[in-house]
Amino acid sequence: MKFRSVSDPVTATPPGVTPPKRFSMRVAEWLLDSPRLGENLNVKHFAGRLLKQPAREGVVAAQSRLGQLMCRECGNARDRRIGHDLLRQAARAGDRRALRELGLLED
Template sequence: MKLRGKPLASCASSSPLPPNKRFSLKVALWLLDSPRLGDKPSVKHLAGRMLKQPARQGVVVAQSRLGQMLCRDCGNARDRRIGHDLLRQAARAGDLSAQQEYARLCQAQEE
């Protein structure tokens, strides 16, 4: 999954999401949390595409979930690095699950 456009660090101070983007964020989170759908690669790909724009705009929950997906499910180093950056941003913003995942990743890198 490729993220193009603005660097992630410059997106932290954006305006709130418009209603149609909030809808896509909610749908993406619903897809990932759905027991039957959440494990399918095609659903993860779709949800990742839907989370990309909110994550760029600094929505913490989108950064956290997309970062977790990229770190866990992607095989290439570029996507894992982007996922790591997204998790770091979400962790700094106070997202508890991002803090836990980021700590786990940092601990695994040290070993």
């Protein structure tokens, strides 16, 4: 049986339409905020992996959440240092959660 191939213009995403980039961030926040799931170390690790790319792209909320996660949950100094750097970047952008975590903002 022979299959016809579909031409590129039909399957390609139009240049004006961009796929949602923050879906992984929403899933990660949902996992971390979930009472039962948020305590599991494997879930935290998975959420951190989901937050990694948006944080690299400069999404302030992702930088803040990943920074908190790395500072609180990681055992080695390198990861804690990276977490503090992410928190500082988010704090410079005005994220209240990052400012509170760094102790620069009082409730």
